[in-house]
Amino acid sequence: MLFEYVDRELYYEGLNVVHAIDKMRNILKKQFNYEGPFYLYHAPLFQKRAEILSRELPSSRFYYSVKSLSNVHMLKLLLKVERFGADVVSFGELYRAFKAGFRGEQIVFAGVGKSSAEIEAALENNIHCFHVESLSELERIACLATKKKKQAPIALRVNPDVMAKTHRHITTGRDQDKFGISRHEVDEALSMCKKKESLRFMGFHAHIGSQLWSVRPYIKTLRYLLELAQKAQENFGLGTSYLSLGGGFAVDYAIKKTKEREFPLAKLRKALEHLSPSYEVNFEPGRFISALSGVLVTKVEYLKGKKNYQIAVLDSGMNDLIRPALYTASHPILPVALRSHKKMRYDVVGPVCETADTFARKVNLNPLQEGDFLIIAHAGAYGSVMGSNYNSRPLLPEILYTGEDFEVIRRPQTYEDMLALELYDQVT
Numbered sequence: 001m002l003f004e005y006v007d008r009e010l011y012y013e014g015l016n017v018v019h020a021i022d023k024m025r026n027i028l029k030k031q032f033n034y035e036g037p038f039y040l041y042h043a044p045l046f047q048k049r050a051e052i053l054s055r056e057l058p059s060s061r062f063y064y065s066v067k068s069l070s071n072v073h074m075l076k077l078l079l080k081v082e083r084f085g086a087d088v089v090s091f092g093e094l095y096r097a098f099k100a101g102f103r104g105e106q107i108v109f110a111g112v113g114k115s116s117a118e119i120e121a122a123l124e125n126n127i128h129c130f131h132v133e134s135l136s137e138l139e140r141i142a143c144l145a146t147k148k149k150k151q152a153p154i155a156l157r158v159n160p161d162v163m164a165k166t167h168r169h170i171t172t173g174r175d176q177d178k179f180g181i182s183r184h185e186v187d188e189a190l191s192m193c194k195k196k197e198s199l200r201f202m203g204f205h206a207h208i209g210s211q212l213w214s215v216r217p218y219i220k221t222l223r224y225l226l227e228l229a230q231k232a233q234e235n236f237g238l239g240t241s242y243l244s245l246g247g248g249f250a251v252d253y254a255i256k257k258t259k260e261r262e263f264p265l266a267k268l269r270k271a272l273e274h275l276s277p278s279y280e281v282n283f284e285p286g287r288f289i290s291a292l293s294g295v296l297v298t299k300v301e302y303l304k305g306k307k308n309y310q311i312a313v314l315d316s317g318m319n320d321l322i323r324p325a326l327y328t329a330s331h332p333i334l335p336v337a338l339r340s341h342k343k344m345r346y347d348v349v350g351p352v353c354e355t356a357d358t359f360a361r362k363v364n365l366n367p368l369q370e371g372d373f374l375i376i377a378h379a380g381a382y383g384s385v386m387g388s389n390y391n392s393r394p395l396l397p398e399i400l401y402t403g404e405d406f407e408v409i410r411r412p413q414t415y416e417d418m419l420a421l422e423l424y425d426q427v428t
């Protein structure tokens with residue numbers, strides 16, 4: 001089990017969190033005079049999650065979705081996992097992937113609004129493949145590649161018009177979504193690939209959504225991609241060497257007394273073997289690897305009494321972890337040390353001046369006192385990366401548990417860091 005209490009102390013994949021917090025707070029205090037909340041990542045777990053994919057889907061390649069947790073130190077952990085590369089969506093992520101040690105041929109470049117500067121940088125660095133989202137983008141890539149006397153490797157990101165069951169903000173494969181090339185424009189895109197010498201056609205890509213539990217939409221999408229591969233060959237003489245089904249494998253955001261629910265990878269493997277024996281099918285997992293591998297460590301700053309429950313005000317807020325406010329996502333909240341086995345009702349909120357800054361409403365927790373440490377679990381994916389300076393609150397430090405030791409992999413942002421961008425010393 002990922003989390004368990006032994007003698008009333010919380011363990012996180014074998015790590016005693018009470019001792020860990022003590023150590024990490026000491027490090028942060030000593031090195032940076034910092035006493036606030038922080039993200040803690042579990043390196044062995046992060047690697048284990050990537051290895052599960054590599055083992056369970058042995059004929060696939062994986063391009064880790066950098067956006068889900070993009071600290072360079074975390075990216076480095078994937079360099080050693082078999083058949084892993086990086087999926088980037090901006091120059092910033094490309095830069096991170098290179099800094100971590102990925103080579104161009106291990107990187108795919110996605111994103112619905114790539115700028116010319118980003119396309120040029122990706123061309124110069126010989127990335128493996130562009131996932132192209134529109135006819136205009138295809139035209140632009142062809143033009144920039146011609147100028148550079150290069151051939152741009154491209155896969156068409158198509159919109160399969162598949163409805164995947166998930167939160168409306170993270171479904172991406174319906175025709176009305178902004179992503180991908182619509183069914184009626186695929187022929188034109190293929191004909192452009194055929195005509196333009198500066199384009200090297202590789203195949204097709206689709207990403208239908210995030211936090212998906214069912215294999216069915218993947219199968220439906222794969223069928224569509226295979227149909228397109230056949231069409232590309234028959235009607236345009238274009239051979240397919242690359243197929244990608246994007247990311248999206250769900251993780252269980254609830255804490256279970258027994259084993260956590262897992263995405264049915266074996267079922268997916270069987271479907272791939274059956275449907276696509278001759279193609280390697282690629283994936284871009286993010287959350288599956290990063291979500292469970294990170295927690296937000298935070299403290300109860302104040303308790304306020306209501307009639308039948310209490311409000312616990314934490315020292316971290318929606319600017320540090322926005323998922324509950326943005327998607328009404330629920331993250332497990334776990335006291336680090338239990339005072340008793342009794343339960344009390346709490347609203348758990350942050351300090352930001354908005355009612356949306358609420359991590360949980362009416363949850364039953366073991367009795368809390370001011371100054372107690374809590375963790376907000378399953379916060380590795382889309383946690384720190386979506387953090388902001390809202391309310392002029394600094395970005396949080398990140399600490400990596402290596403399996404033996406703790407390393408600060410992002411220092412706390414200082415107030416000087418924050419104001420430096422505003423060129424405030426030049427304002428008269």
Ligand code: LLP
Pocket residue numbers: 065068087110170207209210211246247248249284285286287288323327381382
């Ligand atoms: N590939 C593409 C093209 C994507 O757009 C995404 C995620 C992924 C791969 C990785 O998906 P994953 O395996 O992590 O589900 N901020 C939201 C999630 C946004 C997902 C955006 N795209 C959240 O906190 O739930």
